[in-house]
Amino acid sequence: MEPKTSKSSRTRLKILTAARTTFSEKGFADTTIEAIANLAGVNRAHPYAFFTDKEDLYNATMAGCLQVYKGVLEACPIDEQDSPVTKVRKIVESILKMGTEHRECTDLFRWDTASGNLAFADAYRSGGNFAFSSLVDAIDEGVQREIFRADLDVVDAAMTVIMICFQYFLRREVIESLREQTLEEYFAQPGIKEQITDYCLRVLIR
Structure with missing residues (x-):
């Protein structure tokens, strides 16, 4: 069985990768958490397990870039x-x-x-x-x-x-x-x- 921390890290990375793609295409205002979750292939509630809100996810995406x-x-x-x-x-x-x-x-x-x-x-x-x-x-x-x-x-x-x-x-x-x-x-x-x-x-x- 895959360790929970490893799976969690992979999920977070998938969300950040999807966020980078979506924010870069639509900007902050026109991007939704739901769109990011769909692109990442995760449940729409998943991003909130790692980020408090859209702004928090945006700032994390910006930091990665x-x-x-x-x-x-x-x-x-x-x-x-x-x-x-x-x-x-x-x-x-x-x-x-x-x-x-x-x-x-x-x-x-x-x-x-x-x-x-x-x-x-x-x-x-x-x-x-x-x-x-x-x-x-x-x-x-x-x-x-x-x-x-x-x-x-x-x-x-x-x-x-x-x-x-x-x-x-x-x-x-x-x-x-x-x-x-x-x-x-x-x-x-x-x-x-x-x-x-x-x-x-x-x-x-x-």
Whole structure:
């Protein structure tokens, strides 16, 4: 007989996996616990054995995506000898890489940002994860070396750069393009990544 704790862990994982899929497709407001339970193949009461309500499940789903996100960004090949501009470019490219490799998490972050819910922003800001602290450090270095604007609040500027990356996917022309090609094909086009990184840098420099 399978241990009860093992079965319970598998059920919780199934619910979280279904929640990630459903929240990423519909956002928080239009997702129901019943829809998540149906996709997970469990009784509609099962999610409440692990999560107090929809918001609790949403926050747990967001936390899981942040861990995935952290893993991708910790692999960002930043060299201490890189200029602040190069460091920002590399971090932005890692965020875009996250978008192609973990689409559900990226879509979840997009929904969160577009709805003004900002659970992602709050969790990301308080999580102290690698990409955020590295981006803050790169921007601060750029300010100190008079490459970036002197009036920048470096924490707010770092969050702005991250939000630009996710909000880019909400642009009408991008949405239209992604109906005809995959995200990987879209970013393989010459100049697309540079266009996004250049826009982020303009926010810091102008």
